[in-house]
Amino acid sequence: MNIHFIGGGNMARAIIGGLKQNGFDMPAITVLELDADKRQTLSLEFGINTTDNYASFSQADVIVFAVKPQQLRQVCNDLRSNLTQQLLVSIAAGVRSQDISRWLDGYPAIVRVMPNTPAQISAGISALYAMPQVSATQREQANTILAAVGKTVWLNDEGEMDAVTAISGSGPAYVFYFIEALQEAGVALGLDAEAAKLLALETFAGASLLATQSKEDIKTLRAQVTSKGGTTEQGILALETGNIKDIVRDAAKAAAAKSKLLGDQLGEIN
Template sequence: MKISFIGGGNMAGAIIGGLKQKGFNTADINVVELDAAKRAQLTEAFGVQATEHLPSVVNSDVIVLAVKPQQLRDLAIFLASFLKQQLIISIAAGISCAALSRWLNGYSAIVRVMPNTPAQIQAGVSGLYAAEGVSMEQREQANLLLSAAGSTLWLDDESKIDAVTAISGSGPAYVFYFIEALEQAALELGFDPEQARSLSLQTFLGASKLASQSDSPAATLRSQVTSKGGTTERAIQSMEQANIKQAIIQAAHAAAERARELGEQLGKD
């Protein structure tokens, strides 16, 4: 399988790095990137071919569109004349399969993907949706690529991509935000910055690992830590009074709504 990435940013690098770790022959990977420094970096790090010439994608089996959403329309219009039977994978947030197909002159072998930043360490999760023109073999190709960066979740409804964006796409920022707060609390309680960082990160790592390996829901695991009349109960009561859980839920809904808005704005032409 020959793969071309158009755009050589962090997410493209994450997927390529994962493929290399899984033993994929990176000589079969081509990256189209205008920035010469990025091209050199990708070639040195992964052994891929890197070029600034878009027509180089013509002989690929899979073309991954890894550019900013604002750049996708012009790219797709130019790319349309080079397409034969390639699978198009788009990781551009907000752009629907219908809009992308329209810009590609009706081409429909499109898989839309929402990955997240832990893909950079092959610990991501990606939501995928396949348009009607995607064959079973092409679904398997898409799954191979994205599973190199972490786990995959196939969706039967494209609108759920906006929800994936709100939960796992934006989700790492919510976690980092909470870590920031916990570190700040540790500093205020007398720890130095290194200690505050270590305590906060290891708590998140350990709790996440426990949750991932347990059959119990998160609410049960939380209750097991929360002894009646104890310190954790006092902390949880404070969070409940501040309505933190509902604020997080509302934040996720706000992110999903913004994803829908961006899709409508960027895909209307």
């Protein structure tokens, strides 16, 4: 599989690094990057090809759009003449596959992806949506690329991407926010900042790992920690009094609504 990336930023680097770790044939990767220093760094670090133009893109099996959403329309204009039957994989946040297809005169072989930032340490989760004309082989190609940085889930309806954005795309920030709050609570209770930080981080990491590996559902795991009349029960009661679950739902709804609005706005670029 010959993969060409457009853009050599953080997410592209994470995917390339994951592919290298998985034993991928690195000379089969090319990155188009306009910054000469970044091209040299990418080439030296990963053993890949780099370029500042689209001349070799007609030879690719897969082309990955790893640019800012606002740049994608121009990228489509520049790329159009080099397209034959390549699979296009877009990780540009918010841009719908139908809009990319429209910018490319109806090009059908497009997979849209919503990764998240833990992909930078190969611990991400990516949601993928394939347009109907994408073949089974091309779906597998897209899955191989994104599985290099974590787990994958396929969507049957692209409209679900707004919900995905709200949960896993924005989700790391919610987790960081709660870790920050737990750390601050520890300091308020008399712990020094470093101890509070370590306790909060390791508690989140350990609880997440336990939830991932356990056969019990999340609600049961929570109940197992919450002894009747105990300290945890008092903490949970305080959270419920503050309607924390409603607040989390409201946060997700707000993020999903913003995702839809951004998709509408980005799709208007023509």
